[in-house]
Amino acid sequence: MAAAQGVRGCLLRGPLRARLGRGCSSGAPVRQQQQALVAAPAPAQELPSTRRKGFLTEHAAPFSAFLTDSFGRQHNYLRISLTEKCNLRCQYCMPEEGVQLTPKSELLTTQEIITLARLFVKEGVDKIRLTGGEPLIRPDVVDIVAQLYKLEGLQTIAVTTNGINLARLLPRLKEAGLDAINISLDTLVPAKFEFIVRRKGFHKVMEGINKAVELGYNPVKVNCVVMRGLNEDELLDFVALTKNQPLDVRFIEYMPFDGNKWNFKKMVSYKEMLDTVRQRWPDLEKLPCEASSTAKAYKVPDFQGQISFITSMSEHFCGSCNRLRITADGNLKVCLFGNSEVSLRDHLRSGASEDELVQIIGEAVGRKKKQHAGMFNISQMKNRPMILIGG
Numbered sequence: 001m002a003a004a005q006g007v008r009g010c011l012l013r014g015p016l017r018a019r020l021g022r023g024c025s026s027g028a029p030v031r032q033q034q035q036a037l038v039a040a041p042a043p044a045q046e047l048p049s050t051r052r053k054g055f056l057t058e059h060a061a062p063f064s065a066f067l068t069d070s071f072g073r074q075h076n077y078l079r080i081s082l083t084e085k086c087n088l089r090c091q092y093c094m095p096e097e098g099v100q101l102t103p104k105s106e107l108l109t110t111q112e113i114i115t116l117a118r119l120f121v122k123e124g125v126d127k128i129r130l131t132g133g134e135p136l137i138r139p140d141v142v143d144i145v146a147q148l149y150k151l152e153g154l155q156t157i158a159v160t161t162n163g164i165n166l167a168r169l170l171p172r173l174k175e176a177g178l179d180a181i182n183i184s185l186d187t188l189v190p191a192k193f194e195f196i197v198r199r200k201g202f203h204k205v206m207e208g209i210n211k212a213v214e215l216g217y218n219p220v221k222v223n224c225v226v227m228r229g230l231n232e233d234e235l236l237d238f239v240a241l242t243k244n245q246p247l248d249v250r251f252i253e254y255m256p257f258d259g260n261k262w263n264f265k266k267m268v269s270y271k272e273m274l275d276t277v278r279q280r281w282p283d284l285e286k287l288p289c290e291a292s293s294t295a296k297a298y299k300v301p302d303f304q305g306q307i308s309f310i311t312s313m314s315e316h317f318c319g320s321c322n323r324l325r326i327t328a329d330g331n332l333k334v335c336l337f338g339n340s341e342v343s344l345r346d347h348l349r350s351g352a353s354e355d356e357l358v359q360i361i362g363e364a365v366g367r368k369k370k371q372h373a374g375m376f377n378i379s380q381m382k383n384r385p386m387i388l389i390g391g
Helices: 002-007 049-058 110-123 141-149 166-176 190-197 202-214 232-241 270-280 344-349 354-366 375-380
Strands: 018-020 045-047 077-081 127-131 156-161 180-184 220-226 247-253 295-299 306-310 323-326 331-333
Touching: 077 110, 110 127, 110 141, 110 344, 110 354, 127 141, 141 156, 141 166, 166 180, 166 202, 180 202, 190 202, 202 220, 220 232, 232 247, 232 270, 247 270, 270 295, 270 306, 331 344, 344 354
Parallel strands: 018 045, 077 127, 077 323, 127 156, 156 180, 180 220, 220 247, 247 306
Antiparallel strands: 295 306, 323 331
């Protein structure tokens, strides 16, 4: 690790006379062009947002060795859980009896979240996704997005939400710098929605999706966990949503987590889902995707949007994984399905220096395994419920 000290972070080289606006490779909205570069003596100003990503890529230093594991995977994507609380009770995420919440004093403060985010961005992370629980019930979520937006080198700020509060908050979140949105929706039938999430709110979620489209987010990603006997009969209805809207409906294989009563018979595999869709739309086209993408993307010709499949169980994508997670109580998880965790909160509160924190993070990343244990072994492992990990 000592040799890695010379490769610290995705740092910008050369004189930076202006801050570039943020753009998103996934097609998320970008801010309107602002003033062009000014002369050197003038105060720094933002450049057109469409040029920020290219500039950062061109001027980036070599990727941090601390975020590169022993298999050469570079982890430039950080997911931060803002809260363990949620205003829904989804069957695949939270045990029916609920979960024991961590005392507030043991959760990361806003300043601790920003401190850790700044450290990871300095080391090469260029995308941060805010999760939960439900991140949009955290009172200062707009302020957190605004503070993340100021981090030099961060290209994309995203959020995964259940959509209940989205329509109300999205205008402010967009203004603060939110680039991309994933909205969870597992059924298009209101009564079934209440059964799955154990709460009302279907129309609020649909209002949130419509608001995201209205504000220019493209694509608006819709996450649908497919469970046999529950919603696999709605696959074609979800695909039809992409005909006239810029949606990316992402069908997710049902995954085992503590308390969600997973079993193999409930899981609908990617290939089974794909066959169902192709029976209706035989000319379905496969789309190219980035090497680190978790999704296999497809499009019905002439449809505005697209669909994707998240194949965590049947065809894992561990070999190209670039993701790290920080739980709401400050633990670093290098694998969603692993039960190994390191408390960054404790080290932060005990006064660890930045270099010490980077060393701790690097050691955890270095221990990351080649792949997860497989669906049957995972189902037997002790791990957090999804709500306590961060989706």
